[in-house]
Amino acid sequence: xxxxxxxxxxxxxxxDSNSSEPLYLQLYSFFKKEIVEGRLIPETKLPSKRKLSxxxxxSQTTVESAYQQLIAEGYVKSEPRKGLFVTQxxxxxxxxxxxxxxxxxxxxxxxxxxxxxxxxxxxxxxxxFPFPTWRKLTVQSLYEDESHLLLSGHRQGDLPLRVEIAxxxxxxxxxxxxxxxILIGAGTQYMVTFLTMLIGRDRVYSMENPGFHRTRExxxxxxxxLLGIELDQEGIKMEDLVASKASVTYVTPSHQFPMGMVMxxxxxxxxxxxxxxTESYIIEDDYDGEFRYTGxxxxxxxxxxxxxxxxYLGTFSKSLIPSLxxxxxxxxxxxxxxYQDRFSIYKQTVSRLHQQTLYLFMKEGHWSRHxxxxxxxxxxxxxxxxxxxTERLGEHVTVIGVDSGLHILLKxxxxxxxxxxxxxxxxxxxxxxxxSVYYDGxxxxxxxxxxxGYGGVSEREMQTGIHLLQTAWELF
Amino acid sequence: xxxxxxxxxxxxxxxDSNSSEPLYLQLYSFFKKEIVEGRLIPETKLPSKRKLSxxxxxSQTTVESAYQQLIAEGYVKSEPRKGLFVTQxxxxxxxxxxxxxxxxxxxxxxxxxxxxxxxxxxxxxxxxFPFPTWRKLTVQSLYEDESHLLLSGHRQGDLPLRVEIAxxxxxxxxxxxxxxxILIGAGTQYMVTFLTMLIGRDRVYSMENPGFHRTRExxxxxxxxLLGIELDQEGIKMEDLVASKASVTYVTPSHQFPMGMVMxxxxxxxxxxxxxxTESYIIEDDYDGEFRYTGxxxxxxxxxxxxxxxxYLGTFSKSLIPSLxxxxxxxxxxxxxxYQDRFSIYKQTVSRLHQQTLYLFMKEGHWSRHxxxxxxxxxxxxxxxxxxxTERLGEHVTVIGVDSGLHILLKxxxxxxxxxxxxxxxxxxxxxxxxSVYYDGxxxxxxxxxxxGYGGVSEREMQTGIHLLQTAWELF
Numbered sequence: 001x002x003x004x005x006x007x008x009x010x011x012x013x014x015x016d017s018n019s020s021e022p023l024y025l026q027l028y029s030f031f032k033k034e035i036v037e038g039r040l041i042p043e044t045k046l047p048s049k050r051k052l053s054x055x056x057x058x059s060q061t062t063v064e065s066a067y068q069q070l071i072a073e074g075y076v077k078s079e080p081r082k083g084l085f086v087t088q089x090x091x092x093x094x095x096x097x098x099x100x101x102x103x104x105x106x107x108x109x110x111x112x113x114x115x116x117x118x119x120x121x122x123x124x125x126x127x128x129f130p131f132p133t134w135r136k137l138t139v140q141s142l143y144e145d146e147s148h149l150l151l152s153g154h155r156q157g158d159l160p161l162r163v164e165i166a167x168x169x170x171x172x173x174x175x176x177x178x179x180x181x182i183l184i185g186a187g188t189q190y191m192v193t194f195l196t197m198l199i200g201r202d203r204v205y206s207m208e209n210p211g212f213h214r215t216r217e218x219x220x221x222x223x224x225x226l227l228g229i230e231l232d233q234e235g236i237k238m239e240d241l242v243a244s245k246a247s248v249t250y251v252t253p254s255h256q257f258p259m260g261m262v263m264x265x266x267x268x269x270x271x272x273x274x275x276x277x278t279e280s281y282i283i284e285d286d287y288d289g290e291f292r293y294t295g296x297x298x299x300x301x302x303x304x305x306x307x308x309x310x311x312y313l314g315t316f317s318k319s320l321i322p323s324l325x326x327x328x329x330x331x332x333x334x335x336x337x338x339y340q341d342r343f344s345i346y347k348q349t350v351s352r353l354h355q356q357t358l359y360l361f362m363k364e365g366h367w368s369r370h371x372x373x374x375x376x377x378x379x380x381x382x383x384x385x386x387x388x389x390t391e392r393l394g395e396h397v398t399v400i401g402v403d404s405g406l407h408i409l410l411k412x413x414x415x416x417x418x419x420x421x422x423x424x425x426x427x428x429x430x431x432x433x434x435x436s437v438y439y440d441g442x443x444x445x446x447x448x449x450x451x452x453g454y455g456g457v458s459e460r461e462m463q464t465g466i467h468l469l470q471t472a473w474e475l476f
Numbered sequence: 477x478x479x480x481x482x483x484x485x486x487x488x489x490x491x492d493s494n495s496s497e498p499l500y501l502q503l504y505s506f507f508k509k510e511i512v513e514g515r516l517i518p519e520t521k522l523p524s525k526r527k528l529s530x531x532x533x534x535s536q537t538t539v540e541s542a543y544q545q546l547i548a549e550g551y552v553k554s555e556p557r558k559g560l561f562v563t564q565x566x567x568x569x570x571x572x573x574x575x576x577x578x579x580x581x582x583x584x585x586x587x588x589x590x591x592x593x594x595x596x597x598x599x600x601x602x603x604x605f606p607f608p609t610w611r612k613l614t615v616q617s618l619y620e621d622e623s624h625l626l627l628s629g630h631r632q633g634d635l636p637l638r639v640e641i642a643x644x645x646x647x648x649x650x651x652x653x654x655x656x657x658i659l660i661g662a663g664t665q666y667m668v669t670f671l672t673m674l675i676g677r678d679r680v681y682s683m684e685n686p687g688f689h690r691t692r693e694x695x696x697x698x699x700x701x702l703l704g705i706e707l708d709q710e711g712i713k714m715e716d717l718v719a720s721k722a723s724v725t726y727v728t729p730s731h732q733f734p735m736g737m738v739m740x741x742x743x744x745x746x747x748x749x750x751x752x753x754t755e756s757y758i759i760e761d762d763y764d765g766e767f768r769y770t771g772x773x774x775x776x777x778x779x780x781x782x783x784x785x786x787x788y789l790g791t792f793s794k795s796l797i798p799s800l801x802x803x804x805x806x807x808x809x810x811x812x813x814x815y816q817d818r819f820s821i822y823k824q825t826v827s828r829l830h831q832q833t834l835y836l837f838m839k840e841g842h843w844s845r846h847x848x849x850x851x852x853x854x855x856x857x858x859x860x861x862x863x864x865x866t867e868r869l870g871e872h873v874t875v876i877g878v879d880s881g882l883h884i885l886l887k888x889x890x891x892x893x894x895x896x897x898x899x900x901x902x903x904x905x906x907x908x909x910x911x912s913v914y915y916d917g918x919x920x921x922x923x924x925x926x927x928x929g930y931g932g933v934s935e936r937e938m939q940t941g942i943h944l945l946q947t948a949w950e951l952f
């Protein structure tokens with residue numbers, strides 16, 4: 001048996017401090033990839049924990065955890081008093097496939113390219129999360145006298161939480177509903193899938209184009225006919241919608257995703273009139289409507305609707321915790337009856353323990369305080385980002401969608417394509433995101449646009465990031 | 477304005493101590509129902525907190541919470557220094573609809589009939605849940621240095637938890653898989669819905685008849701053709717399955733739901749041979765396979781399968797916490813590729829915080845200790861229940877499905893129909909459950925059967941319950 005050591009200097013990985021993955025998983029992924037792709041051959045000996053931790057300047061515990069994971073999954077075997085060795089793998093089946101999510105294509109090899117700044121739009125300012133409060137409220141449900149919370153709760157979600165959501169929606173979003181109309185569920189894609197069942201798959205569906213790709217694919221996977229409707233400055237184009245013969249439409253009026261415009265009241269009224277006259281349904285996805293920075297708030301479509309044609313979708317992913325997976329929808333009377341008559345056999349998909357924590361968080365006033373604080377945080381972040389862009393990138397870029405939300409778009413006038421913009425940025429250690437993935441079919445914009453989320457980016461990182469983008473995109 | 481007080485003695489509700497609802501919600505529901513159904517008319521004054529708490533022997537805080545809920549939802553208004561009054565409701569739209577889930581029909585009016593013993597099969601022995609451990613592990617993830625757990629995790633579920641699940645499945649269920657094959661998701665119905673997409677809706681589906689109604693409806697709602705296949709003593713009838721031309725089948729071989737038989741190895745091999753030869757898929761739902769009391773364990777279908785035809789479904793609902801909503805499935809290679817190629821755009825539906833807690837719970841050995849303890853608990857409960865049944869109900873009943881799981885079936889030979897059995901029991905304060913709902917179409921058994929879950933029933937309650945059933949069913 002020929003065994004070899006890995007020269008320690010061959011291990012040249014940098015950690016991505018913006019990654020949502022802990023260090024040990026990044027290290028684990030590095031080794032796994034090296035093994036799966038054949039660069040570390042069977043019987044190669046891994047460096048000792050001590051050596052590797054010194055070399056990479058990480059703790060021995062981190063190395064230990066990564067090694068344990070590799071052993072558990074069988075990539076590496078431990079031989080007592082000899083060390084750790086790469087095992088002989090059955091290849092083929094377990095090779096990592098190419099992932100098809102458009103973002104993943106960009107997120108591959110997070111270790112190989114040292115990323116200094118990641119303008120990912122799913123991130124939040126997690127250092128501002130009220131950990132002590134959330135801990136205290138979480139623990140309250142975990143005593144034996146609250147043990148009823150271990151059993152299945154109401155299929156629509158527990159009533160106390162629905163009461164709090166209804167109150168909040170009325171006060172801050174102008175949504176008019178009873179707690180009975182609210183359905184809590186595990187994420188927007190789950191909701192959209194459920195809605196196609198509730199509304200019926202025989203209708204023609206439509207949505208904004210460009211629009212939220214995860215929703216679009218969820219509609220398509222439900223086998224419904226889905227039409228993309230173009231946008232103008234005010235949002236979805238009414239004449240195209242009317243001509244389309246669709247009788248369901250999905251829109252993001254508070255902050256169009258990804259373009260960022262806020263639908264004015266006139267367009268809202270037109271849309272509601274269309275829905276009323278054609279007995280169509282409007283799915284209003286208010287995914288980040290909590291964060292509005294300029295102008296007067298415009299009532300939600302749901303709040304303006306007098307004829308029960310709007311389904312309101314909301315989420316706690318942007319405003320609270322992305323990984324909590326709590327979304328909700330408000331059903332109009334007709335769909336509520338249909339739900340109660342025909343689909344009440346579906347169990348609730350969100351943990352009742354989390355529901356209880358969130359209920360207490362809202363009821364005790366922490367939620368409104370948190371929102372207020374985050375609104376200020378994000379407003380400040382956006383101000384800093386826009387100032388940096390003006391200063392560094394100047395007239396070479398056009399900024400789009402600054403009224404609300406946690407991301408902006410940049411049109412870059414330097415004759416690079418979208419993928420050049422992204423790859424040049426990545427080479428400099430900055431991750432920005434494509435917008436072409438949000439278009440269904442061909443009609444991409446003439447001038448390429450990239451998306452920059454700033455929710456999880458510190459001011460210092462913004463400074464570095466925009467500076468590096470100036471160089472990457474050669475904007476002098 | 478004519479106002480009247482409610483004479484305190486008119487309030488005759490009993491609380492259901494087995495209910496998963498806290499007292500204040502039961503009280504709230506009582507008043508809401510009285511108001512919605514017109515028995516409490518507008519402007520009626522509610523009793524003071526003090527009076528009602530004395531009358532019902534509950535705390536003033538409980539009354540206060542119920543009243544707050546009624547006020548929040550607008551059923552009652554508070555007038556300073558005067559008291560609480562029933563409001564004038566807009567009726568029609570917000571009336572509670574009949575729910576269609578078969579169990580709900582029985583669970584209506586939980587307050588009006590004082591239920592002493594509830595043989596509900598979704599319950600667990602919640603007093604044995606290791607609250608201190610779960611609390612400690614939960615809190616560990618809620619500190620700022622673990623804040624990456626707030627961000628979206630891997631779409632299949634976080635790797636550390638998948639590693640633990642894979643290890644557990646191999647050791648105790650004989651399931652052979654890599655962590656990469658595991659998909660975590662929010663409940664069996666979500667999984668089944670996702671699977672129709674993954675397997676394709678053009679195939680003909682089939683499942684055991686009788687079988688799990690929630691799964692059956694989920695298949696049907698996905699628009700697939702679904703055939704019910706009869707059972708014999710060993711499980712799904714092979715000749716009927718072969719003749720059906722179905723190319724997907726859903727089975728519960730560890731403990732057929734609801735009939736309780738364990739599929740012997742010979743039938744398992746036949747089923748696998750069929751799947752291999754016809755390129756069909758078997759969905760193996762191992763919903764409570766952890767709890768087996770007699771005979772040798774039989775390996776899972778997945779573990780016996782050499783050709784990648786089995787999808788293994790598991791859940792933590794029976795074995796840990798029903799309201800946590802964590803299920804998982806193990807995909808065979810063909811479906812794993814399809815998932816990675818075409819459906820990786822779907823986000824994970826289970827909270828990452830819960831995933832982390834469960835991961836730690838498994839990794840630190842609490843999970844296997846908990847399972848061992850619960851297996852003993854449930855075995856003991858079943859022994860007591862069976863002894864009581866023999867003693868009290870004797871030859872008038874046939875007990876079915878005692879090898880595993882958390883429920884048994886009773887065939888009752890007293891010429892009552894199923895609904896008579898249930899309603900007579902309910903009049904005596906005992907809740908038992910129908911089995912007819914698990915049949916698709918007509919072929920109900922000749923002799924009616926009811927279902928008794930015992931996971932959440934104490935030995936004392938069993939004694940009371942079986943005693944009352946003897947009277948209710950006139951078995952002397």
